[in-house]
Amino acid sequence: VIHGKELVEPIVIKLGGSVITIKEKPYTVNHDAIKRLSKIIFTNYSAGKRLVLVHGGGSFGHTAVSEISQRKGILDVIDVAFVQYKMLELATIITKAFIDEGIPVTLYPGHVLCRKSADCNFELLYEDLENGLVPMTYGDIVYGDRGYAIISGDDLAFWISSALGARKIYFVTSKPGVLDKEGQIIRRVTNIDQVSDLGIKGYDVTGGMKKKVHAALEYSSNHDVEIRILDIDGLEKVLGGGEAGSIIVDSQKRLVNRGRRK
Ligand SMILES: Nc1ncnc2c1ncn2[C@@H]1O[C@H](COP(=O)(O)OP(=O)(O)OP(=O)(O)O)[C@@H](O)[C@H]1O
Numbered sequence: 001v002i003h004g005k006e007l008v009e010p011i012v013i014k015l016g017g018s019v020i021t022i023k024e025k026p027y028t029v030n031h032d033a034i035k036r037l038s039k040i041i042f043t044n045y046s047a048g049k050r051l052v053l054v055h056g057g058g059s060f061g062h063t064a065v066s067e068i069s070q071r072k073g074i075l076d077v078i079d080v081a082f083v084q085y086k087m088l089e090l091a092t093i094i095t096k097a098f099i100d101e102g103i104p105v106t107l108y109p110g111h112v113l114c115r116k117s118a119d120c121n122f123e124l125l126y127e128d129l130e131n132g133l134v135p136m137t138y139g140d141i142v143y144g145d146r147g148y149a150i151i152s153g154d155d156l157a158f159w160i161s162s163a164l165g166a167r168k169i170y171f172v173t174s175k176p177g178v179l180d181k182e183g184q185i186i187r188r189v190t191n192i193d194q195v196s197d198l199g200i201k202g203y204d205v206t207g208g209m210k211k212k213v214h215a216a217l218e219y220s221s222n223h224d225v226e227i228r229i230l231d232i233d234g235l236e237k238v239l240g241g242g243e244a245g246s247i248i249v250d251s252q253k254r255l256v257n258r259g260r261r262k
């Protein structure tokens with residue numbers, strides 16, 4: 001927890017690219033989904049919840065990176081600039097929709113918060129959160145001395161949660177949870193072997209559902225946190241105090257102190 005101060009239950013919500021965009025259609029925003037999310041987020045913000053938002057790349061970031069790497073093999077500075085621009089374009093569309101609904105979103109490009117993998121600074125974001133704004137960032141790309149690196153929105157959500165001591169992290173996706181082969185929601189995922197990769201539509205450069213669950217299991221093993229994977233309906237339910245989606249909790253979870261990192 002930055003500054004040693006404790007925020008009122010910050011909740012980190014990752015708005016998956018699978019829900020805010022139409023993943024199989026290049027550069028296509030899902031306006032209906034963004035509208036629905038804006039209403040839910042506004043309701044909960046108004047009720048006093050402290051929220052931090054992270055959104056994914058969907059058919060913007062993933063498509064741009066995949067198309068360029070298929071064409072050129074490697075991303076150069078100009079390509080990185082282009083991918084950053086496409087992500088900013090998506091981010092501004094979401095920001096506008098949220099502000100129109102009354103959510104005071106303050107936007108931080110992912111490449112402004114983080115370099116390479118975990119080299120991040122969330123001080124400004126924290127200050128904004130304390131002052132009543134709703135910080136939002138997104139999965140992004142950076143260029144460094146060893147070429148380009150993708151900053152996954154899922155990872156950003158975990159890094160921010162860790163820095164801010166969030167106790168709840170919700171991953172909103174196009175699916176109502178982690179599904180088994182029959183399409184049923186696995187209510188409690190405690191081990192990666194429970195999860196089969198059912199494939200995705202469109203491009204994905206950060207690993208999709210299985211990688212998300214893997215990262216969530218790892219994070220839950222040393223943080224006191226409730227991690228859920230759910231869809232928009234599920235988000236509305238759990239923010240309202242109900243039950244929905246899949247809970248991801250490592251079966252080997254060992255906690256020393258509530259809310260403290262080991
Ligand atoms: N077992 C599974 N349960 C649920 N979804 C699965 C499973 N296996 C694969 N998927 C696919 O994974 C997708 C979610 O992962 P994906 O990375 O595409 O979404 P996201 O993280 O919301 O998007 P982004 O990475 O752009 O933010 C779902 O839309 C679904 O098609």
Ligand SMILES: [Mg+2]
Nearest residue numbers: 056206208209
């Ligand atoms: Mg993903």
